Amino acid sequence: MLYLQVLLNGLALGGLYACIAAGFSLVWGVLNVINIMHGSLIVLGAYLAFFAHQVFGINPFLFAPVAGLVLFAIAYPLQKLVINPVMGRPVLITLTLTFGLNLFLDNLMLKFFQADFRKITFDPPLGVFNLGGLLVPVDRVMATATGLALVGALWLLLRNTQLGRAIIAVRMDSQAAALMGIDVTRTYALAFALGAFMAGAAGALLSGIFPISPVTSSVYLGKAFVICVLGGLGSIPGVLVGGFALGIIESFGTLVLGPELALTLAFLLLIALLMFRPSGLLGRRGFQ
Amino acid sequence: MFSSRIRRAFLASAFSIASLTFAGAYAADTQALRIGAPLPLTGALAPEGTKLRQGYDLWLDLVKEQGGIKVGDKTLPVEMRYYDYQSSTPKAVQLAEKLITDDKVDFLFSPFGSGAAKAASTVAEKNGVPMLASSASSAEVFDQGYKNLFGLYTDNSTLSEPIADLVTGKIPEVKRVAILARNDLYPLSLAHEFEKSATKRNLDVVYFERYAIGTLDHAAALTQLAATRPDWIVITGYINDLILVRKQLADLRVDSRVLTMINGPAYDEWISAAGKLSENVTTASWFHPILSYQSDDVFGSTARFVELFHKKYGSYPDFTQASGAAVGVILQQAIERAASTDRDAVRAELKKGGFKTFFAPVSFGSNGMADSYVPPVYQIQDGKVQVVYPADIATSDFRSGIGH
Numbered sequence: 109m110l111y112l113q114v115l116l117n118g119l120a121l122g123g124l125y126a127c128i129a130a131g132f133s134l135v136w137g138v139l140n141v142i143n144i145m146h147g148s149l150i151v152l153g154a155y156l157a158f159f160a161h162q163v164f165g166i167n168p169f170l171f172a173p174v175a176g177l178v179l180f181a182i183a184y185p186l187q188k189l190v191i192n193p194v195m196g197r198p199v200l201i202t203l204t205l206t207f208g209l210n211l212f213l214d215n216l217m218l219k220f221f222q223a224d225f226r227k228i229t230f231d232p233p234l235g236v237f238n239l240g241g242l243l244v245p246v247d248r249v250m251a252t253a254t255g256l257a258l259v260g261a262l263w264l265l266l267r268n269t270q271l272g273r274a275i276i277a278v279r280m281d282s283q284a285a286a287l288m289g290i291d292v293t294r295t296y297a298l299a300f301a302l303g304a305f306m307a308g309a310a311g312a313l314l315s316g317i318f319p320i321s322p323v324t325s326s327v328y329l330g331k332a333f334v335i336c337v338l339g340g341l342g343s344i345p346g347v348l349v350g351g352f353a354l355g356i357i358e359s360f361g362t363l364v365l366g367p368e369l370a371l372t373l374a375f376l377l378l379i380a381l382l383m384f385r386p387s388g389l390l391g392r393r394g395f396q
Numbered sequence: 397m398f399s400s401r402i403r404r405a406f407l408a409s410a411f412s413i414a415s416l417t418f419a420g421a422y423a424a425d426t427q428a429l430r431i432g433a434p435l436p437l438t439g440a441l442a443p444e445g446t447k448l449r450q451g452y453d454l455w456l457d458l459v460k461e462q463g464g465i466k467v468g469d470k471t472l473p474v475e476m477r478y479y480d481y482q483s484s485t486p487k488a489v490q491l492a493e494k495l496i497t498d499d500k501v502d503f504l505f506s507p508f509g510s511g512a513a514k515a516a517s518t519v520a521e522k523n524g525v526p527m528l529a530s531s532a533s534s535a536e537v538f539d540q541g542y543k544n545l546f547g548l549y550t551d552n553s554t555l556s557e558p559i560a561d562l563v564t565g566k567i568p569e570v571k572r573v574a575i576l577a578r579n580d581l582y583p584l585s586l587a588h589e590f591e592k593s594a595t596k597r598n599l600d601v602v603y604f605e606r607y608a609i610g611t612l613d614h615a616a617a618l619t620q621l622a623a624t625r626p627d628w629i630v631i632t633g634y635i636n637d638l639i640l641v642r643k644q645l646a647d648l649r650v651d652s653r654v655l656t657m658i659n660g661p662a663y664d665e666w667i668s669a670a671g672k673l674s675e676n677v678t679t680a681s682w683f684h685p686i687l688s689y690q691s692d693d694v695f696g697s698t699a700r701f702v703e704l705f706h707k708k709y710g711s712y713p714d715f716t717q718a719s720g721a722a723v724g725v726i727l728q729q730a731i732e733r734a735a736s737t738d739r740d741a742v743r744a745e746l747k748k749g750g751f752k753t754f755f756a757p758v759s760f761g762s763n764g765m766a767d768s769y770v771p772p773v774y775q776i777q778d779g780k781v782q783v784v785y786p787a788d789i790a791t792s793d794f795r796s797g798i799g800h
Contacts, residue, residue, distance in 0.1 A: 110623055120615070223443040225669060227669035227670075229670070233672075319639040319669060326610075358613070359616040360616075361616075363616055367605055367614070367617040
């Protein structure tokens with residue numbers, strides 16, 4: 109029973125992790141930009157959902173697509189005006205640029221929202237599903253389900269629409285894509301904005317579960333980084349596998365080694381994976 | 397010839413005026429009392445650094461309203477020198493040295509936290525400058541035999557012992573204790589104090605684990621903790637950890653007779669985030685606005701301190717903000733009693749202790765750490781903070797049980 113409960117905990121956590129990492133993986137895989145700002149975008153999405161709940165009483169899980177759209181609208185011009193001029197430059201340049209933007213956004217949020225931790229509390233509480241003695245909080249199920257639905261929608265968009273095919277084409281070979289008539293600059297901006305959409309939506313989902321503060325952005329960024337490397341860059345199924353794998357590893361790592369060493373176990377496995385399969389579990393060669 | 401005489405006269409006059417100006421400036425300078433405070437105004441500890449400064453500034457406002465600190469028959473203005481050490485302990489030490497040697501401060505307030513205070517205390521000791529530590533609660537900070545270090549907080553064990561007394565006194569059936577601690581200097585040291593307090597009372601510590609800083613999920617740890625069927629659960633950490641742990645304890649339907657969480661549950665931020673789950677959580681803290689001390693300091697009472705703080709900043713003070721103002725009033729009382737700014741005389745008054753402050757009655761033990769008060773035990777009851785221990789300042793009776 110204990111092991112089943114721990115497995116269930118890991119699965120519920122893994123779904124959230126997949127949602128955190130989807131946008132980060134897309135931007136890294138398509139634009140070859142390690143978006144250090146991703147954690148801050150998640151936190152911004154969380155604040156939007158928090159205030160929507162405080163002021164209008166909107167459920168954060170329903171608000172997730174709206175938070176995503178707001179961030180999409182912010183990220184599209186940001187990519188075009190600020191990030192696009194350095195596209196194609198060494199990865200250190202884009203890394204430094206997004207690091208600077210991350211500092212700016214974090215401090216802006218500190219200025220307006222302060223460092224205090226806030227949390228959405230549901231009144232009445234959403235409760236817990238009791239599956240024959242195994243407990244799963246309803247809020248986690250709702251967040252995971254919404255998150256997986258959004259990740260699925262992103263996967264369908266990439267596979268079945270003209271925009272998705274353009275993004276994949278640019279990811280595979282931007283010069284060939286340009287020769288085929290694809291507007292590469294616009295595709296970059298759209299891919300970046302889609303990444304921000306996923307970050308904003310993930311933030312809204314997390315706001316119903318975790319305390320929010322601008323100082324937590326680095327935690328989300330760290331998780332996204334690990335999941336992408338674990339699952340494979342630019343691969344939506346890879347993000348799902350990476351997210352669930354990390355959730356389950358952390359849960360069982362806690363049980364076996366204690367909570368202090370659970371993360372260490374996850375990172376040890378990550379190092380092993382990098383040594384034997386550097387493109388990740390489901391990543392393709394060339395994107396590592 | 398004429399022109400050289402004029403030049404000489406001009407130079408002599410200029411020199412005289414300059415000399416007088418500098419002498420005046422020097423005299424004015426030496427009249428002001430200078431206090432140095434390295435603060436973490438940027439970096440990871442920026443929220444705490446800002447809070448400490450708010451406390452210092454509020455105290456300084458009141459001192460300025462009075463025209464300064466009374467030293468014998470004179471009243472000296474006070475000047476605070478702040479430097480940002482960017483949350484880096486080595487930089488805090490460098491800036492403490494700079495404050496003493498370049499800025500010629502008379503006294504120091506310590507950097508934030510136990511680690512930085514201990515590091516900076518070496519510089520203060522070397523230069524013979526009395527330093528008041530506003531936020532150091534680990535006994536290890538005060539084990540160096542220094543004569544210039546005075547700490548406002550009592551030892552961490554003074555947080556665990558009263559709660560252990562309360563729990564075993566009120567609910568003798570409590571036998572099994574589970575402790576989950578953040579793996580960080582202060583929360584871990586506190587968790588070990590709880591372990592000692594429990595063992596001393598023949599309670600069985602059935603679970604003791606640490607969680608890493610930045611842990612996003614505690615479900616697995618709490619599932620394991622629940623399997624040990626504890627009567628008393630103790631969680632240490634900071635406000636974000638404790639909000640999350642409380643929520644996940646409820647998600648997993650973990651029950652016990654007593655739930656103790658430190659640091660944070662006594663403050664509005666935590667109560668509002670935890671909502672109804674805050675009910676019956678016990679905690680302890682060196683200060684809370686609910687306290688009702690009458691004092692000999694510029695504030696006059698805890699209530700007036702809280703009122704002035706709210707007026708200036710629009711919020712209620714937590715213990716870090718109160719600590720900033722408290723070290724100010726203690727130093728002020730020591731200087732006024734000494735009727736001198738001489739460091740030896742002020743140090744002697746600090747050692748004598750007996751300061752009636754809005755924070756607590758403060759005297760320092762032989763190691764320099766405060767030992768004159770017991771931090772109260774609080775419990776959240778019907779959404780409000782109540783003092784449940786010690787009996788003489790209790791505002792409500794202790795309640796057992798936790799809700800979901």
